[in-house]
Structures are given as C-alpha cells and as structure tokens.
Amino acid sequence: MSQVSPDAIERLLSRRGYRLTAPRRNLLEVMASLGDHFSADAVVGAAPEVGRATVFRTLRLLQDLGVVCQVVLDDGTLAYRLAPEEHHHHALCVECGSVEDFSSPALESVLREVEEATGFSVEAHRLELYGRCAACRAASN
Amino acid sequence: MSQVSPDAIERLLSRRGYRLTAPRRNLLEVMASLGDHFSADAVVGAAPEVGRATVFRTLRLLQDLGVVCQVVLDDGTLAYRLAPEEHHHHALCVECGSVEDFSSPALESVLREVEEATGFSVEAHRLELYGRCAACRAASN
DNA sequence: CAGATACTGACACTGAGTCTCGATTGCGAC
DNA sequence: GTCGCAATCGAGACTCAGTGTCAGTATCTG
Structure with a gap:
C-alpha cells in the first residue's frame, strides 16, 4: 500500500x-x-x-x-x-470489490500507435480492468 | 461510420x-x-x-x-x-466533443502482460482517450 | 492581533437512474 | 381474424450524485 x-x-x-x-x-x-x-x-x-x-x-x-x-x-x-500521485490504472475485482493500482509502460506505446494511426493527440486517458483478483481466483479454485 | x-x-x-x-x-x-x-x-x-x-x-x-x-x-x-458490436474504445476530442471508435489488438497483449504480472484475470475493460482529434488539430494550427 | 479573503454549511436545486403498479399491447396459437 | 397473456409501458415518486448561492466563520499574513 x-x-x-x-x-x-x-x-x-x-x-x-x-x-x-x-x-x-x-x-x-x-x-x-x-x-x-x-x-x-x-x-x-x-x-x-x-x-x-x-x-x-x-x-x-x-x-x-x-x-x-x-x-x-x-x-x-x-x-x-x-x-x-503517479499515473496509474485500476484493476477491479468483480468478486471481492477490491481495487488494485497498476501502471503499464507498454500502454504508452499502444497510445502512441493509436496517435499515429488516427491523427488524434492523446492528452489523457483512463483504463479500468474488471475481473478477478489473484486472491479470489485462488480461493474459488 | x-x-x-x-x-x-x-x-x-x-x-x-x-x-x-x-x-x-x-x-x-x-x-x-x-x-x-x-x-x-x-x-x-x-x-x-x-x-x-x-x-x-x-x-x-x-x-x-x-x-x-x-x-x-x-x-x-x-x-x-x-x-x-465489436469490442472497441473511444477517443474523445476535448475541443469539439466528438467521439471516435478505435480498436487496438496491441492493447490485448498489454492486458495479458498485466495478467501475468499480477495474477489478476481480466474479464472486461474500458479504455477512454481524451485529447484533440485530427480535424481540431489541423484547424488550430 | 486585525483584517482580507479563502473557506464553510445549510439548503435548494439539477441531473441521472430506479421502483412500483395498474394499464397496454405485441404476437403466437388457434 | 381474434384471443390471451406475458412482455412492456407510463406516471410519478423516490434515491443517489453533484452543483450553486450566500451569509457567516476561521485561517494565515502582515
């Protein structure tokens, strides 16, 4: 934390x-x-x-x-x-409702690709993931 | 369209x-x-x-x-x-308010990376980009 | 410690979405 | 065709999220 x-x-x-x-x-x-x-x-x-x-x-x-x-x-x-404070994204567990932060340098290059392909200039973005966290997966399996 | x-x-x-x-x-x-x-x-x-x-x-x-x-x-x-119907994301222009769809196969591999790194299993996601569209950039420049 | 002003709280208001329930209506069966 | 009934609808009251106003309060600077 x-x-x-x-x-x-x-x-x-x-x-x-x-x-x-x-x-x-x-x-x-x-x-x-x-x-x-x-x-x-x-x-x-x-x-x-x-x-x-x-x-x-x-x-x-x-x-x-x-x-x-x-x-x-x-x-x-x-x-x-x-x-x-750093830029980050969220992974929300649909089972227990917890939120984890993560950041992904690889995402930045995806955005740059989109910029090249579309001419859109990205100033900000949101990425939210929904799924099951490691703990819940372990518990139900 | x-x-x-x-x-x-x-x-x-x-x-x-x-x-x-x-x-x-x-x-x-x-x-x-x-x-x-x-x-x-x-x-x-x-x-x-x-x-x-x-x-x-x-x-x-x-x-x-x-x-x-x-x-x-x-x-x-x-x-x-x-x-x-296909899965896609949105690029919103903060200047003219327009929304463009795009999809990005590269994003999928980013998600897979995150899954490996965190043990979180991604079932769904949202990605929204905010910035300036090609038309607005051309107009103001 | 005094004054300018950033900040606060009460409250009314908007916007987004839900619930209920009696009244309709689309459509498959005959 | 028309009948029946489950799916759907509309009115309206309600909740939850967030904003605007404005007189009063409290913080920090000098």
Missing part, C-alpha cells in the same frame, strides 16, 4: 497555498479509514460534521492535486480513491 | 425474442438522430412520448445486446452511443 498519509497531504495543501482547515483534516482522516475506494456519499455519511458541499469541493480539490482519483465501477458509477 | 441502422437493430431484437414496440422503434430513431453520443436526458427530451423509465430500460437492454455502449466523459459523467 503506497497510500499517501493524511499528514503528507496536509503538507502538500499548505505548500500549494491552500488553507489547512478542520473540515479538510477531518475528511482526510475519514477517507483514509474508508478502505481502498469509497463513494462520495460514504464520505458524506462518515463525516457528519462536514457539509455536503464541502465534501464535494474537497474531493475535487484533492483530485486536482492528484491525491484522489476517480474509479469507474463496472456499472459506470464513480468511486474515489486515495492514490499515489 | 459503421453505425448500425435502426432496422438492423429491430431485426436483432425480434431475433432475440424481444418485442418490437412503438416506444422502442421511436427511441432507435431518436438515438440515430442525436449524433455520435448523447446523454440519457437528451434521449428523454427528444422522445417526449416515451416515458422516462422506458428510456432507461431500453438503454440498458440495448447495452446488453451490445448495440449501445457507454462513454465515460472526461468529467466522469456517462454518455451513450450507438456502436458497432
């Missing part, structure tokens, strides 16, 4: 000129306690002292800072995740 | 044992007229005679049949698209 600690994120916030407020600290704690991914409403529910709008504002801020990322679930709904 | 015609979809429906109802025909027309991707509410708005629930039911049915697919926009919201 290379998960960023609340402390480190607080330092990042002030370094970038954002204020360190009680609601923000609060939300960072809550997110760290919610497991590997969580819905916006789970955060709202787990931080009753913090207003709904603030939860969404903070989620967006943290996404912009790169410490929270979106996960697209298999049904198309969004979840969030405290995540390493 | 290898877009499936409403007619072909109607044949597919009855072949699979689904009824050919007026609302379904209606929605197929509307979707074909809405351009390369559309929100659920755009469909609701463009087919006032058809009930809201029916629009969503039909969207889901068509997804299950593989003739409609979801597109994840850059802000994480979902749009829909009449699409070829």
Whole structure:
C-alpha cells in the first residue's frame, strides 16, 4: 500500500497555498479509514460534521492535486480513491470489490500507435480492468 | 461510420425474442438522430412520448445486446452511443466533443502482460482517450 | 492581533437512474 | 381474424450524485 498519509497531504495543501482547515483534516482522516475506494456519499455519511458541499469541493480539490482519483465501477458509477500521485490504472475485482493500482509502460506505446494511426493527440486517458483478483481466483479454485 | 441502422437493430431484437414496440422503434430513431453520443436526458427530451423509465430500460437492454455502449466523459459523467458490436474504445476530442471508435489488438497483449504480472484475470475493460482529434488539430494550427 | 479573503454549511436545486403498479399491447396459437 | 397473456409501458415518486448561492466563520499574513 503506497497510500499517501493524511499528514503528507496536509503538507502538500499548505505548500500549494491552500488553507489547512478542520473540515479538510477531518475528511482526510475519514477517507483514509474508508478502505481502498469509497463513494462520495460514504464520505458524506462518515463525516457528519462536514457539509455536503464541502465534501464535494474537497474531493475535487484533492483530485486536482492528484491525491484522489476517480474509479469507474463496472456499472459506470464513480468511486474515489486515495492514490499515489503517479499515473496509474485500476484493476477491479468483480468478486471481492477490491481495487488494485497498476501502471503499464507498454500502454504508452499502444497510445502512441493509436496517435499515429488516427491523427488524434492523446492528452489523457483512463483504463479500468474488471475481473478477478489473484486472491479470489485462488480461493474459488 | 459503421453505425448500425435502426432496422438492423429491430431485426436483432425480434431475433432475440424481444418485442418490437412503438416506444422502442421511436427511441432507435431518436438515438440515430442525436449524433455520435448523447446523454440519457437528451434521449428523454427528444422522445417526449416515451416515458422516462422506458428510456432507461431500453438503454440498458440495448447495452446488453451490445448495440449501445457507454462513454465515460472526461468529467466522469456517462454518455451513450450507438456502436458497432465489436469490442472497441473511444477517443474523445476535448475541443469539439466528438467521439471516435478505435480498436487496438496491441492493447490485448498489454492486458495479458498485466495478467501475468499480477495474477489478476481480466474479464472486461474500458479504455477512454481524451485529447484533440485530427480535424481540431489541423484547424488550430 | 486585525483584517482580507479563502473557506464553510445549510439548503435548494439539477441531473441521472430506479421502483412500483395498474394499464397496454405485441404476437403466437388457434 | 381474434384471443390471451406475458412482455412492456407510463406516471410519478423516490434515491443517489453533484452543483450553486450566500451569509457567516476561521485561517494565515502582515
């Protein structure tokens, strides 16, 4: 788990000129306690002292800072995740619901191929995998 | 544009044992007229005679049949698209909003690599690219 | 420690999607 | 043809996700 600690994120916030407020600290704690991914409403529910709008504002801020990322679930709904700053992708287990990060240098060359073939210039991308994690495969077999 | 015609979809429906109802025909027309991707509410708005629930039911049915697919926009919201049955991915232009399909055999081998490296077995995946299409690049340069 | 202003919370609102249930309707059988 | 009935539909209330507003509060700088 290379998960960023609340402390480190607080330092990042002030370094970038954002204020360190009680609601923000609060939300960072809550997110760290919610497991590997969580819905916006789970955060709202787990931080009753913090207003709904603030939860969404903070989620967006943290996404912009790169410490929270979106996960697209298999049904198309969004979840969030405290995540390493580096670019990465998600592998979601349809059995246990866990999310693993991975990165793939080979993907970059695939994108470059697509760029050459189509003339499209890729500025960002999402890749989400759905399947069964090693643990679940081992368990059911 | 290898877009499936409403007619072909109607044949597919009855072949699979689904009824050919007026609302379904209606929605197929509307979707074909809405351009390369559309929100659920755009469909609701463009087919006032058809009930809201029916629009969503039909969207889901068509997804299950593989003739409609979801597109994840850059802000994480979902749009829909009449699409070829084959597996494919989307390249979204952030400037003009257009969506292009592409498929990439090379991606499959990337996935296989990930499987080997992590023990995760990939059953499905999404890949969305965000950037600028060839036309927009040519125009602004 | 004071003031400018970034930030917050309450709340109403939009958009996306689901559920229920009584009313229709497509279509295979006869 | 027309009958029957399961598949389908529409209305509308409801949930969940996210946004906008605005007066009030609290952080950090000076």
